[in-house]
Amino acid sequence: MGATATLSEAGLVAEPGQETSCSVTVRNAGQVVDQFTIDVVGDASGWATAEPATINLMPGETGTVTVRFAPPRSSDVPAGTIPFGVRVFSSEDPAGSVVEEGTVQLGAFTDVTAELVPAKVEGASKADFEVAVDNRGNRPVAVELSPLDPEDELDFRLERDRAELAPGTAAFIRMRTQPRKRFLRGQPIRHRFQVFVTAEGAEPLKTEGTMVQRQLLPKWLLPALAALLVLLLALVTLWFTVLRPAVKSAAREAAAEQNQQIVKAAQDAGAGADQAKKNADQAKQNSEQAMKAVGLTPPGDNPAPGSGPGATPSRAANAADGTPTDFRVAADANIDSNVNRFAEFPYTLPDPNKTLVITDLVLQNPRGDNGTLRLLRDSNGTKSVLLEVGLANFRDLDHHWLQAWRFQPGEKVVLAVSCQNPGDRGHCTPSVSFSGRVE
Structure with missing residues (x-):
């Protein structure tokens, strides 16, 4: 023992x-x-x-x-x-x-933070915001959201007014604001408002936002209409003074020349038809006489019905552009004081002989980490930066490409993160969701 x-x-x-x-x-x-x-x-x-x-x-x-x-x-x-x-x-x-x-x-403690993203939005009839609520405590909390306009000039519509948050998680609640009065023309109006976030066992939090209300008519509309009216007047004047007389004269000359050609062609066709009829009658008489001479009865005119070929429609099959695909790359980067040093998290296509085409991606940073995020193309060890974004600038960010990213066979998509969180925040854990197709 x-x-x-x-x-x-x-x-x-x-x-x-x-x-x-x-x-x-x-x-x-x-x-x-x-x-x-x-x-x-x-x-x-x-x-x-x-x-x-x-x-x-x-x-x-x-x-x-x-x-x-x-x-x-x-x-x-x-x-x-x-x-x-x-x-x-x-x-x-x-x-x-x-x-x-x-x-x-x-023991338990409550630590809830709230932020309005973005803090200011411009719009003529509406503005969309997101309320980001983080539970940094060590117990689950239920939060309630309550928007308030001190001047009572806005209407609010929340996606939901309650949320249950587990420890270390965040909720993003969409909110739309609409001004009660609108105007066609005039200077922009700033509407300031607050959103109160109340959690059990904690003081209410207040986050502030601003909607900048613009006029309903675009500023460029009236100058564009004036320019269009001037152009139309110039075209009408040009038509009646220059183009219309010239067109009429040219049309008369062309019509007279065409009529002469038609008359001549009709006369030639009539003469040819008369001669052809005479030749056909003579040939018929000669044929009947020849048949009678050998004891045959000339046949009657029984023209066989004609038949035209039918057209068979055909349809071409559309070739498939590829196989749709989507995937997610998540990072777990250690805190690094060197802003030029990045932790890399690569993604390799399962089939190395296929081409990856990326048309959409969503950047997610739910914990509000600080640092830099890069998307790289790794071509046989040669890396090039496709996108660079500061982590503090977003929580949920969409990108849709008109010109898609193409990754040839053997190339990799690499998520690189340089984490500059405070020591008590821990690792940086952003992620990127990709959508596209495999060809």
Whole structure:
């Protein structure tokens, strides 16, 4: 038997961001001098330490080790009962190592943030916003949204006015604002409003936005109509003074010449028809006389009905442009103080002999990370930047290409991220969803 261990307190209570501790008494139950290594296992191992981490004991001797628990104030560690184990490992008798178990009751905290994206939108009859709500606490929260216009000049329509947020998640709620009065012409009007976000156990949050109401008629419309009217007047004048008389004169001359040609052609056709009729009658008479001379009866005129070939329609099959495809590339980049160093996350087409055509993509940054995101083309180790966006500039961003991106066989799509989050925010986890086809 290598060791025995006894916890001074098996049930601990801790608050996020604070420290608590207990002690474990280790006894050398073996027959030789032994070194024991003490560590913490389980869900609490990431924020627990043992001091000292190793002790040397004579046979039958006991020693005390302090185990400290410092849970971070983060959404990554949920509130509630967290089990742990203190492991005492014997270097002389590994089979005699022991684990003493306990629990930490971690308290809950609420940390909710809200932001209106974008903060200002221009429009003549409506403006669309998104309310981004982040739960940075360690327990689920329910939030309620309530927009308010102090001047009572706007109507609001929320996609939903409640949201349930798990720890470390965010919700994006669409909101449309519409002015109650509109105007055809005039200077833009700024409407300021607030959106209150209320979470259980926290003070109400207020985020502000602005709708800039423009006139319904575009500014270029009246100058364009005036220019169009001037052009129409010039064309009408040109028609009646120059073009119309010239057209009439040319039409008369062409009609007279064409009439002469028609009359001449009709006369020639009539003369030819008379001669052909005479020749046909003479040939018929000669044929009847020849048949009568040999004792045959001339046949009657029984013209065989004619038949024309029918047209069979045909349709050409449309060749398929390719196989539709969509995929997602997610990043998990460590914090790096060097803004020029990027962590890369490549995507390779499953079939290396196919061409990938990308027409749409959606950039997502739900946690509001800070840093830079790049999309690269990797052609046999030669990389070129296709798109670069600052993470702080978006939460959810769509791109639709008129000229599609084409990745030839063997080329890769690479998501590169340079993460400059504060130390308490953790890794950067943006992602990109692609849509297109495979040819």
